[in-house]
Amino acid sequence: MDVKRIRRMVKVERLICRDAREELKIARYYRSDYLGMMLLKNFFFITVGYMIIIGLYLAAKGDALLEGIYVADLTFMVTMGIGGYVLLLLVYSVLTYMICTLRFAKAKKLERYLDHQLELLQEDDHSEKDVKHPGRGTV
Amino acid sequence: MKGLLGFREKCISFSEEYGFILFPICKFAVAFAAFRMINASLGYMAQMNNLFLVLLMSLISAVTPVSIMVLLAGLLIVVQCYAIHLLVAVFMLVVFFLLYIFFLRFAPNMGLALILMPIACQIGVPSVLPVACGLLGGPAGVIGVCGGGVVYSALSVVIQNAPSLQKSTSSGSLSTMIQEALPLLTLLLDGLLKNAELMLMLIALAATLLIVYFVRRMSMDYSWHIAIVGGTLSYAVLILAGGFFMDMTVSLPQLLLSAAAAVAVGEGIRFFCFQVDYSSTQHLQFEDDEYYYYVKAVPKTAWLERQRQKRKQAAAQKKQAAVQRKQAQSRPAAVPSPGVQIAPASPAISAALEPPVQQRHPVSADPLEMPAVDFRDQLEETLRNIQDI
Structure with a gap:
């Protein structure tokens, strides 16, 4: 038994099936596609989350807020609301971009490592076949 | 221990x-x-x-x-x-x-x-x-x-x-x-x-977690101990100070119990995950074409213990072989008659009779003495492994 080879096979199998499952899924994408998808997801999440926060705030404090309000105050509030949304979206987009870039780089590194291990296993296979049939095709 | x-x-x-x-x-x-x-x-x-x-x-x-x-x-x-x-x-x-x-x-x-x-x-x-x-x-x-x-x-x-x-x-x-x-x-x-x-x-x-994380990653001695105690203390101080400035009632016995539990759990984790012997720390310095390396190598306690046991076994085997050799020398040399085959010597005896091979890392006579470890070799091997990955 080639213990080294068995260890390598176990390591590869464990990576593919368990430890690096998510990373391998990520590594299937192109970088721009993956980042674009994540930023789009982030946009929807932040929009929904912000709407919920504004809804909760208005539900809890709406009456007190609208008492004796003027048009100028309303404009200011709307501007603040939109500004807050844009700022939140910007901050979370930057955060998402950074985290996803790191994740993608890690996934690609893992994929390269896995490919290298598989190549080594294939080389082992070929050398084993050569040993089994040393004179094949020579006669 | x-x-x-x-x-x-x-x-x-x-x-x-x-x-x-x-x-x-x-x-x-x-x-x-x-x-x-x-x-x-x-x-x-x-x-x-x-x-x-x-x-x-x-x-x-x-x-x-x-x-x-x-x-x-x-x-x-x-x-x-x-x-x-x-x-x-x-x-x-x-x-x-x-x-x-x-x-x-x-x-x-x-x-x-x-x-x-x-x-x-x-x-x-x-x-x-x-x-x-x-x-x-x-x-x-x-x-x-x-x-x-x-x-x-x-x-x-x-x-x-x-x-x-x-x-x-x-x-x-x-x-x-x-x-x-x-x-x-x-x-x-x-x-x-x-x-x-x-x-x-x-x-x-948040402060406790970050303090523990950053302190335990430092290269100073006893960093894990310091991280555990420092993190726990920072939590207690922050809660006490916050309670004082925000006019909140803080239960002191509960805080002490929490701190004691945190130290106990932290030490337990350290015992299982990070056992090193700081007394055997080695500082190395070398260079290649691109960098100068200043390396601090702290051996793991389990590895040191295994090395000690190996040395103990080797010393015991040597002793046994020496005793057997003495016994063999004290016996009169038997002249083998033609047709009688001499049984091959046991591996321990043959090892003892062989001329001594010059060892890469000389072994000290005292089995409990710290083993001479070539950290440079080990570091190079580790770097090779990292490059493979």
Whole structure:
């Protein structure tokens, strides 16, 4: 038994099936596609989350807020609301971009490592076949 | 110390051998504790308090990923809150959703911290978890630990206001429901957002975790000990100072108990995960074409112990071989008769009779003396391994 080879096979199998499952899924994408998808997801999440926060705030404090309000105050509030949304979206987009870039780089590194291990296993296979049939095709 | 190290080795080999059954059992225990805690603190829906149901959910959690456990715990909380008032269930759902949107989606592997944190808070030892997460994980643990703190605080708000929430009906026309719901919503939101205690706890938890993480990664001696004690102290000081400046009552015995538990758990983790012998530290300096390397090599205690045992065995074998050689020399030399074959000597004797081979690392006569270790070789091998990866 080639213990080294068995260890390598176990390591590869464990990576593919368990430890690096998510990373391998990520590594299937192109970088721009993956980042674009994540930023789009982030946009929807932040929009929904912000709407919920504004809804909760208005539900809890709406009456007190609208008492004796003027048009100028309303404009200011709307501007603040939109500004807050844009700022939140910007901050979370930057955060998402950074985290996803790191994740993608890690996934690609893992994929390269896995490919290298598989190549080594294939080389082992070929050398084993050569040993089994040393004179094949020579006669 | 040797006995403790032996116990550690046994524990590690046991967990490696029976990990496939040990980890589901641990997950089952955690899930059972979490579900029981939720039922004990909320417990407004009698059907959900059924032990069989709790056991079934724990069993499902034991054989599925941690995220399923988190999902089941969240579902249980929402159902129990629904028994209080429909609005409370919606409020909890919104809290979970916002937690996921703004924090938890960036740290998907923090489910266990999210589950364990409310349990630790309920027991009264909240500082245990940031210390443990700082030792075992990275800064992303802040999200799980603080998320758990928020969940615990939201549950506390619901439990505190449950009697007044139960009085208002959740039936009738929509306008009546909305009119009744708005003050309740204000009550819950104020309880969560204007909660100075929660803010203080979150700051203390995050600071503790980050201090533990950054100190334990430092290259100074006894960094793990310092990280554990420093993190625990910082938590206690922050809570005490916050309590003083914000006019909050802080239970000193509970704080001390929490600190003691955090140190105990931290030391336990250090015992199993980071055993090094600082007395054998070596400082190396070398260079290649591109860099100068200033390396500090601290040997692991288990490895040192194995080396010592090997040397002990080698010394014993040498001794035995020397005794056998002496015995062989004292005996009269037997002249082999033609046709009689001499049996081959035992490997120990043949090894002793062979001329001594010059060793790469000379062995000292005292088996308990520190072994001479070529850290440069080991470092080069490690660098090669890293390059392979």
